[in-house]
Amino acid sequence: MSLHKRLETDVLIIGTGLAAISVALHLPSGMNALLVSKGTRFETNSVRAQGGIASAYAEIDHRGHFEDTCQAAKGRINRSVVDYVTRSGTEAMEFLLRQGVLFDQSEGEFLLGREGAHRLPRIYHCGGDETGKRIMETLMPQVPFPILEQTHITELIQVNGQVVGAVGYSEGEPIEIVARATILATGGVGGLFAASTNDPLIQGDGIALAFEAGATIRDLGYIQHHPTVLVHAGRSEGLITEALRGAGATLVTKNGDRIMADHPMQDLAARDEVAKRIHEVRKREPVYLDTSNVVDRTKRFPTFVEKCEKLNINPDLVEIAPGIHFLMGGIETDLSGRTQVEGLYAVGETASIGLHGRNRLASNSLLECVVMGKAVAEQLKLLPERSVKQIKRRPGTLRSVTDRLSQVIGVEMDVRQIQESLDALKDWTLDESGQEAEENRLRHVTACLLLEGARSRLTGEDESVEQVAVTATTGGIFNRGYRTVGHHE
């Protein structure tokens, strides 16, 4: 493959979601950066965020937020990380307000939402349920760096073990971007699944890229299902914010029986518990969200109401089902966003810092993006100089994995089916090179890692995916030439 275009920058930020933008807006002056997005700059999960951002800004201290996060997580957290992020909630809100984000207020007081497993209303929102869109529309124009849209990064460049940039395709043309630091802000994995709340472009690419570069990946078995994805004519039609339940909506059967009535937190129990209950009931009959008693529904939840109007359904009672929503695990980093590979950082949903455990507390991810974006930018002040030699690349492989993943990874999982899928993916062979082949290679690597994560979660193995992957390599999963990074000279 001949490389037409070569760019150089101090910091390459792969992504244009809130995590990426937070890094960009916190970088020290004098430092150059370049941001890239797979689609347009606004095709991100950040834009889709509805409920809001969790912060103890109005509380005496962050202790309640810290405890609720730990409680919802059900283990697998680093308490000092939870302390750091929840403590930083006040600073994050001050930053967003300073940048001009207009959070909903009434008579000079912020209107706070309440969501699952929060014992207090502490969710700051904009435009009712348009929080992500409004935050991103406010912050994006303030980014002082170029943004390359329609640019799909397919491989990291490594020299002597260090990541020194990335290659991919920009508007279909090969591109090489050399950088002193490379930041993966590529979001979660939902786009790999059929029933998901995510933007379809968000497919876990960062995880495959980091894995291929030798970074540790962990906890991929922990994927959060959002309890309420709107179902219409048998199809998933996107997320319905949990804040509706915070405002009084309830989960019911056709007869009006409340399915969460016996839970101490009722309809606002932790997401995994609500999703599980819905899944169980749906084996017998459909489950609905009754929003008929939500006060000011149209004003507070315009996204929901407009969606119902578009589908020509009555918003009072809508059928729902759980859908793939958020990846708790990801690329292991420290509290400065550093991975174990020199020159490579990860931030936002693609990273795993030990905040979300087995179950993310609602609205903690926008907070993580803002807080950790700043932490990464601060770390970059210490960036060493680096020069890069000519780079040679090898092309990759493969085809779509969505159907297979969607069939076996869900609220309920079966270890035998997971193993069968893994075995089937092992047998897939190399295709020709080119952009499509390389995109498919990334999907394939992420899919194998997700299946490995699910298998180790189900079998109770407590090892990181890096360890699992080493086993897998000897077993043949990654021995077909997929691990192309490391072959650069």
Ligand SMILES: Cc1cc2nc3c(=O)[nH]c(=O)nc-3n(C[C@H](O)[C@H](O)[C@H](O)COP(=O)(O)OP(=O)(O)OC[C@H]3O[C@@H](n4cnc5c(N)ncnc54)[C@H](O)[C@@H]3O)c2cc1C
């Ligand atoms: C419907 C919905 C509602 C949500 N509501 C809330 C909420 O109310 N509160 C909350 O805290 N969280 C919410 N979340 C979760 C939250 O929105 C996300 O976790 C968060 O926005 C992730 O931000 P990010 O910057 O890490 O990634 P994203 O915003 O997903 O951005 C990822 C970026 O990476 C780019 N990218 C990916 N792969 C490549 C590649 N190979 N090459 C180049 N670019 C690439 C994409 O183009 C994109 O720009 C919600 C999520 C969804 C889907």
